[in-house]
Amino acid sequence: MTTDHHHPTEIAPIEARVAAIESVLVEKGVLDLDVLDQIVQHFEDNLGPMNGAKVVARAWSDPDYKQRLLADGTAAIKELGFEGPEGEYMVVVENTPKVHNLVVCTLCSCYPWPTLGLPPKWYKAPAYRSRAVREPRKLLAEMGTDIPADVEIRVWDSSAEARYLVLPMRPTGTDDMSEEQLAGVVTRDSMIGVQRL
């Protein structure tokens, strides 16, 4: 054979590449797929914005909890049982009539896993990462969220250890709701800051 098999030019299909490195690492004893499947299942079943919604609903219902949450997000979130990787140092930023907070990771995909789960595709894609720090008001308007001109937009770039959760303003007309009902009002997007409730 004269073909230079050391340097194939055609890129292998993605499924074949996954299988290639996966098989190497299984054979070398690095990966135990049965154990790992259980961890992936945990991500699929137990992590997601329903957790963050409980944190927000508690803060709306209990002024003392809200105070603790803003003072030490990590500890207050742990009170509700949410902790773990990508949530080791949580900072909660509060929306007010004068300040709207927005979270981005321009360098990669940092996101608070215990409270919001794994990030959505658009959060990890170049359009959001490049524009959130450059023209946040315009970007939010394009995404259907108009922030009044007299409201400061405060963008938080998760560039190091802190993982951010936005505490949205409690919507009007929710005075009679239970904490559980309130959690049903909270959306993933409102806790990233791309939506107002």
Place this chain on the structure above:
Amino acid sequence: MDGVHDLGGLDGFGPVEHTPSEPLFDEDWERRAFRLMIGWIAAQNPSGGRFRHSIERMAPEHYLSSPYYEHWLTGAATMAVEAGFTTQDELDRRAGGHFPLSAQDRGVLPDDLSPRTTPRYSVGDDVRVREWHPPGHTRAARYVQGRRGTVVRVDGAFDIDDIAAHGGGSVADPLYAVRFTSQELWGEAGADGEVVCVNLFERYLEDPQ
């Protein structure tokens, strides 16, 4: 490194393709790539910086044209080759075609590897981000290097990613949130009423002149 991953402020990517909700994994290979990386991290315990830098070193055209979990796949395979578990040739052979990997690590350690735990700055202090464009991993995005801002939060000391990513181990450094005005970052294109707060290590900062 001033890599393609350092996207803050770049133009041309168009509208955000937003979805109100989506499955965690669209395709089975994405789930397997995720499983692969968390398995690699669990077994080898690379620092966060080393993990991220394995992706940042992807060829720019590959990074921008590939879906997110292909980044994780490429990073995991690159780290596995660098750790001696496999080779480029073996991966190509098993995949039945070319398996693109990330470029060589060009990072260098700073001379001063001593830990620091007492913050030099306080809330309200004005600071300037050093402008040094390191060849390796950093969390000082290009768009804040050389810019002046104000400390708005002191986070305590954390292991600095720049050193751990390149084999220097766990070295503590005080961490801050620093607020920048839009005009400081984007000049005449900046807007009133928009500020950006960035999480920055003390080693990235200096007194403003």
